Amino acid sequence: MLAAIRAWQRLENRHDPAAIALRKIIVARHRLWSAIAGADIPLGTVIGGGLLLPHPNGIVVHPETTIGPNCLFFQQVTLGAVGKVPGVPTIGGHVDIGAGAKLLGGITVGDHAKIGANAVVLCDVPAGATAMGVPAVIRLIS
Numbered sequence: 001m002l003a004a005i006r007a008w009q010r011l012e013n014r015h016d017p018a019a020i021a022l023r024k025i026i027v028a029r030h031r032l033w034s035a036i037a038g039a040d041i042p043l044g045t046v047i048g049g050g051l052l053l054p055h056p057n058g059i060v061v062h063p064e065t066t067i068g069p070n071c072l073f074f075q076q077v078t079l080g081a082v083g084k085v086p087g088v089p090t091i092g093g094h095v096d097i098g099a100g101a102k103l104l105g106g107i108t109v110g111d112h113a114k115i116g117a118n119a120v121v122l123c124d125v126p127a128g129a130t131a132m133g134v135p136a137v138i139r140l141i142s
Contacts, residue, residue, distance in 0.1 A: 001037055009045040047067045053073055058075050065088045074101075093110055095114070099117045109131075110125060113128060119131050123138070
């Protein structure tokens with residue numbers, strides 16, 4: 001699935017006949033792997049290199065979300081919008097997000113932050129901090 005996203009992003013601004021035909025194949029490949037993995041990560045999502053999805057089942061990512069390099073997402077993670085908080089999450093580099101966590105609204109998660117399993121994050125998480133609970137409580141680990 002991530003390989004299809006990377007291939008799409010390499011070709012999305014090309015308009016020659018070969019690129020157009022190849023994009024159709026890439027879309028079909030992305031749909032196939034999305035169905036197999038049970039994940040919804042749109043083709044246009046900005047993803048830094050090194051994203052790890054050891055258990056991609058149930059991962060849902062808003063198309064406007066930005067994900068930094070070398071992040072780790074476990075199953076059932078949701079990165080999305082919510083009516084009361086405008087915008088979508090921006091995830092920094094080297095962020096670990098536990099199973100079932102929900103990051104909602106226009107929040108920013110700093111580099112090297114950790115999000116606990118089943119946490120509901122509705123506020124910014126500083127770099128190097130840990131967010132846990134419902135709603136998430138931020139803990140600065142030194």
